[in-house]
């Protein structure tokens with residue numbers, strides 16, 4: 001049987017009268033890239049926050065790397081979070097630090113006793129992987145949006161996470177740069193053996209990066225499968241309109 005790195009079962013979450021998650025079941029298999037799609041406000045961020053223990057579900061279970069997240073103590077939760085790399089929409093780089101210092105920051109905070117040589121090797125290796133070795137001494141303000149995203153991904157990878165969460169990785173980028181980032185997501189999985197969740201509204205990104213697609217509709221994952229299974233012949237109007245909008249109007 002395939003190993004599951006994330007398992008959500010019958011998750012429910014409401015805020016007052018607003019029922020956001022209404023029985024969510026979802027698996028992330030080891031080594032796969034799973035795309036999560038859903039309208040704005042459908043509950044994607046709430047789901048991710050439950051995964052990393054920033055929010056607690058009202059009922060149901062969320063297991064990440066075999067741990068029941070809602071019942072972890074602070075220490076165990078911090079340990080688990082180190083195994084999850086979160087690649088933010090805005091890259092979240094520190095503007096006053098060089099690229100090298102940005103990459104070094106998580107290392108210094110989380111791994112003790114690394115020599116200068118070991119740190120440099122890791123940083124240089126990752127900059128090579130994301131195709132930006134020449135940016136090592138640049139400031140974030142000197143980088144393009146696509147380059148910032150790449151450095152953001154490198155910074156997330158530096159702690160060697162088992163799971164990567166990409167939050168709208170292509171938002172705000174031109175189509176060619178989008179393609180570069182999509183390819184990087186595929187490459188990262190191969191090079192670093194990560195399992196990933198990619199949250200996106202961009203169906204090209206979904207198609208290129210995703211082994212499976214999961215569409216959050218009205219508080220549940222109604223449609224889960226390969227891109228071909230979920231999108232081109234969808235009968236559900238909500239999925240069809242998502243597909244038509246992306247491919248006809250973009």
Ligand SMILES: Nc1ncnc2c1ncn2[C@@H]1O[C@H](COP(=O)(O)OP(=O)(O)OP(=O)(O)O)[C@@H](O)[C@H]1O
Pocket residue numbers: 015018020038039040041042043044045046047
């Ligand atoms: N802490 C909170 N308190 C109250 N309501 C919340 C809270 N967090 C999220 N919500 C509500 O839950 C719903 C789902 O929000 P969520 O941020 O998960 O949407 P999303 O699918 O990530 O949207 P987007 O694609 O715009 O990022 C929204 O209606 C939001 O207002």
